[in-house]
Amino acid sequence: MLRKTVSGIMLTLLFISMLTLAFNIQPVKSTWTGTVYIRADGSIDPPDAPIHTADDITYTLTGNISSFKDGIVVERDNIIVDGVGYTINGTREFPYVGINLNGRTNIVIENLRMSNYWCGIWLGDSSNNTISRNNITNNSYGISLDSSLNNTISRNNLEKNWAGIHLYDSSNNTISKNNIAESDYFGVYLGWSSKNNIVGNAFIRDGIFVRVSSHNLVENNTVNGKPLVYLENAEGYSVDYAGQVILINCINISVENLNLSNTDVGIQLWNTSNTRIDINNIENNLVGIHLYSSSKNTISRNNITANNDYGIWLGDSSNNTISRNNIENSYCGIYLHGSSNRVYHNNLITNTYQAESIGQNTWDNGYPSGGNYWSDYDGIDLFSGPYQNETGSDGIGDTPYVIDENNVDHYPLMNPYTIAPPVPLVINATVDMNPKALNLRSRGKWITSYIELPEGYNVADINVSTIMLNDTIPAELRPVAIGDYDNDSVPDLMVKFARSAIISCILDNVNSTKLYLERFMTITLTLTGKLNDGTQFQGSTAVKIIMPMMRGVGRHIFPI
Numbered sequence: 001m002l003r004k005t006v007s008g009i010m011l012t013l014l015f016i017s018m019l020t021l022a023f024n025i026q027p028v029k030s031t032w033t034g035t036v037y038i039r040a041d042g043s044i045d046p047p048d049a050p051i052h053t054a055d056d057i058t059y060t061l062t063g064n065i066s067s068f069k070d071g072i073v074v075e076r077d078n079i080i081v082d083g084v085g086y087t088i089n090g091t092r093e094f095p096y097v098g099i100n101l102n103g104r105t106n107i108v109i110e111n112l113r114m115s116n117y118w119c120g121i122w123l124g125d126s127s128n129n130t131i132s133r134n135n136i137t138n139n140s141y142g143i144s145l146d147s148s149l150n151n152t153i154s155r156n157n158l159e160k161n162w163a164g165i166h167l168y169d170s171s172n173n174t175i176s177k178n179n180i181a182e183s184d185y186f187g188v189y190l191g192w193s194s195k196n197n198i199v200g201n202a203f204i205r206d207g208i209f210v211r212v213s214s215h216n217l218v219e220n221n222t223v224n225g226k227p228l229v230y231l232e233n234a235e236g237y238s239v240d241y242a243g244q245v246i247l248i249n250c251i252n253i254s255v256e257n258l259n260l261s262n263t264d265v266g267i268q269l270w271n272t273s274n275t276r277i278d279i280n281n282i283e284n285n286l287v288g289i290h291l292y293s294s295s296k297n298t299i300s301r302n303n304i305t306a307n308n309d310y311g312i313w314l315g316d317s318s319n320n321t322i323s324r325n326n327i328e329n330s331y332c333g334i335y336l337h338g339s340s341n342r343v344y345h346n347n348l349i350t351n352t353y354q355a356e357s358i359g360q361n362t363w364d365n366g367y368p369s370g371g372n373y374w375s376d377y378d379g380i381d382l383f384s385g386p387y388q389n390e391t392g393s394d395g396i397g398d399t400p401y402v403i404d405e406n407n408v409d410h411y412p413l414m415n416p417y418t419i420a421p422p423v424p425l426v427i428n429a430t431v432d433m434n435p436k437a438l439n440l441r442s443r444g445k446w447i448t449s450y451i452e453l454p455e456g457y458n459v460a461d462i463n464v465s466t467i468m469l470n471d472t473i474p475a476e477l478r479p480v481a482i483g484d485y486d487n488d489s490v491p492d493l494m495v496k497f498a499r500s501a502i503i504s505c506i507l508d509n510v511n512s513t514k515l516y517l518e519r520f521m522t523i524t525l526t527l528t529g530k531l532n533d534g535t536q537f538q539g540s541t542a543v544k545i546i547m548p549m550m551r552g553v554g555r556h557i558f559p560i
């Protein structure tokens with residue numbers, strides 16, 4: 001007992017001396033702990049807090065702040081709080097915030113680093129404030145606006161928060177040029193908030209989610225480097241390139257052949273009808289396809305895989321058709337709230353909940369067309385017929401798949417529905433060659449090619465290792481360069497091909513007798529490749545090939 005105590009004391013002493021040693025060798029950079037108030041009269045409370053002001057207007061941090069409650073509470077209007085790179089760090093406990101602006105106006109908050117708060121920067125009933133160049137990471141909410149107007153949130157970096165920027169009942173704000181990445185939930189949430197400008201933000205594995213909000217201007221934002229397509233009151237439009245698609249009050253839009261993955265909601269429809277969502281790849285989102293108050297839309301032939309919460313979510317939406325989709329590995333495959341939606345010929349595979357329905361919806365297309373394939377269906381197939389009581393199997397389970405009493409797939413498929421492989425989208429590239437005339441005997445080593453892509457595509461996205469000429473000759477991996485070879489203001493990607501490979505390909509494919517006799521010929525070279533997201537492009541160019549008259553040698557190469 002005594003021995004144990006003594007050794008305990010010794011250990012404690014050892015620990016203290018080690019700590020002392022640590023402090024002696026490397027003094028810990030001072031972090032002040034507590035909540036700082038910038039009072040209405042301009043004073044800093046408590047006075048030893050690491051904030052300095054000379055004029056009661058500009059408040060500059062002089063050290064890091066750590067707090068168990070709020071970090072800095074601003075009670076004075078018309079001031080600047082400059083973090084000059086210092087950090088405010090909390091405990092993430094509700095309801096504490098890094099910077100608390102309540103009923104404030106004309107405040108600038110800049111150059112702060114902020115982590116581990118329930119909310120990094122809170123604006124409640126606050127207007128005409130500017131939040132810029134802050135680094136806001138690992139909070140529940142990065143920046144939250146509640147009943148706040150005319151604020152500017154720009155050039156902030158928001159990463160790994162639960163939600164990036166959250167607006168509730170807040171209008172006329174500008175959210176611009178922020179980097180918003182890897183929020184667990186939404187990058188920007190617009191709830192009951194209108195007339196905001198959301199411009200020039202870059203989202204990575206994030207996006208925007210809109211709820212009961214309209215008249216917002218959302219432009220020039222990117223999601224994973226691709227355009228965030230946000231349409232309000234549009235009619236008869238086709239979306240041809242996007243990282244996320246949001247349609248508010250739209251009619252007759254087509255969303256086809258897109259890869260809408262790694263964002264928050266791949267496609268969101270609000271009050272939108274007669275829209276076609278066809279042949280898209282929609283993976284790794286919170287929700288793949290989200291419809292609210294939207295009707296008469298068609299969702300078909302999409303691959304909807306590994307969306308964390310829902311593959312397809314319909315709220316208050318009726319008369320939509322969902323068919324021939326693969327819906328796999330989500331928490332819930334299809335959630336329907338509404339009536340008269342038709343769901344058939346889909347493959348529902350290993351979703352934790354395959355389908356949930358509030359309201360009466362149709363889950364099959366009658367007999368013999370059939371219903372859906374359900375990976376957890378445990379029925380057998382010995383009978384056939386509309387009542388599944390006739391001898392002989394028919395590929396349809398003999399017993400229905402029951403979701404609930406109002407929602408029954410009467411004709412569940414025994415095997416996955418074969419969804420015709422979508423025709424891959426091939427975009428048209430413009431291809432130039434230099435030289436345009438190819439003398440088969442000249443000695444140059446390379447043929448240079450310049451590739452332009454149509455508007456909306458970026459030649460920087462071309463995966464050079466996929467570029468081929470006539471399906472046989474790969475482009476050299478270097479040198480490559482982006483320029484404007486033909487001075488038409490459309491950027492082109494320069495790649496090179498080995499001249500010898502092109503010549504032998506030509507010789508393999510042309511009528512060499514004719515070439516020998518006529519001395520030149522025009523042939524078409526076709527260049528193909530893929531962008532980094534898999535989109536294929538193709539372009540052709542005419543090249544004149546020349547066989548110079550060289551007695552003897554020619555005959556030697558081309559025996560007639």
Ligand SMILES: [Ca+2]
Pocket residue numbers: 182183184185186187205206207263264
């Ligand atoms: Ca997210």
Ligand SMILES: [Ca+2]
Pocket residue numbers: 380381382383384388392393394395396397398
């Ligand atoms: Ca059967």
Ligand SMILES: [Ca+2]
Pocket residue numbers: 452483484485486487488489490491492
């Ligand atoms: Ca050009």
